[in-house]
Amino acid sequence: MNFKTNFNLFGEKTLIVDFKNKIDNNIDIAWKSELCISIQKEFQDILEDTIFSLSEITLFFKISPTKAQKQKISNFIHSFSLKKQNIIRNIWEIPVCFDRVFSEDLFIKNDGNLIICESYISEFLKCIFEVHHYGFLPGFFYLSGLPSKLYLPRKANPVKSVAPGTLAVGGSYAGIYPQTSPGGWNRIGKTYYSFFNRKKNPPCYIMPGDKVKFISINIEEYQGCIKKIDHNIKIPKSSSFEIIY
């Protein structure tokens, strides 16, 4: 892994580590998420949290960091990058119903043209998404990998209440609402699976770097499944794969 890091203070106790990959400016997600987990484990005495986003890692210190601590973390990142990493991730198959009742926003965006809506969905189903990071709400993960022709700009006026399980597109990202919340993304479908359970630890089972494929189901299948599903145990089908750095 070939990159430069740059540390910047953000507030009194937070450091932002800027990653500039010399090759493509975008360091792989699974690698970044493993790095965060390793940093958090190694420095749990001084760090309260570690998260990453597109081109940076954010380190939350318990008290203002010192020079020595910064140097230690910098060295740790450097040696992590030199080691060979075998990272296991999953590819998930998530069934989604794209019936009109769940794809209201797509329908409105296309002035009610069903043919355009259907072609959008069939293109969408060809995509393999990558889980980027969690944000917005507990258990809400950003899915990247949407081709630009399928981008849908966020709505100017968010709706007051989006149902849990709703699959939506906001700009270049797709995501699934984990709970009822206001939302400015375009609703295109709905799944009966739940991706966040506050009674479980960890409450989320989908990891950054995982892949996601959507499978289309009809409204009868959706209704049949939502009745009998037990959210405490049931998770979608998956198979694992290995990434080597």
Add this chain to the structure above:
Amino acid sequence: MKSSIKVIDPGFYTSIQDNGRYGYRSMGFPVSGPMDKKSYVTANKLVGNLNNEAVLETTLKGPKLLFSGSCFVAVCGAMTPVFKNKKKMELNKPFFCDLGDVLEIGVVEKGFRNYISFSRGICQEKIFKSHSQYYPITENATIKKGQNIDFSHPINLEKMFIKKIELNNLIFNGELEVFQGPYWNNLDNELKSKILNTEFEIGSNDRMAYRLSGVNIGNKISSLSASVIPGTVQLTPKGDLIIVMRDGQVTGGYPRILQLTENSQSVLSQFRTGKLISFKISEYDRFLLKEL
């Protein structure tokens, strides 16, 4: 019967808060915890509690509570009338509440939030290492009418009177100290000085964010999703400012132009809609940076 406090009236927006929920940001959990951390810390000190003890955070109008056990209580934060059995009590001074006593926190006269601490602590089951209420991580976002809140431990009298506690006066000066945010130096000088010389009016606000209606900047900025923390000032394409607060998102899509100092976050938490605020760059982070 268990010793506890019964909520007769929850008030306008009263929630249980401890120091916050750490270690779960990577799953999208906000950090939560007290909006006005300074008043929270003082309230706990006054009754001999540890720094991370859970308290009640009130907003605008406080709750009415019935004690079915006894303990010391302190109320800090906004200027608000406090009554024990209809007798007026002092803020920032611990007093004893006995079984059967009724504590009532009125409507704020100046400021916005109060912190009620209890020398026996208050015990709610910890959820992901914190008592702080945040829906949907906890079952509710606020305390509810009729709810019983249990005490968590015996009074620690020794600690209570061990040291003199410095009280902080509420600050009503709207000038907030900030650091430069990661995006600050991408703004042109004209816009920078505009932001530093404007008085912004506080619009809608809650535990997630304070929104300020803005400067006219034209649509010339963009930024990718990046981490935000309590106190981060984001600039929207419309020119409005959004200040992330304790229940705010962990990542945001708008440029992070400024960062409120921890002290300024406490100050801002006592302001509400209509108040005018301005920003003043602090050099303290330059000092911290030198140490790095």
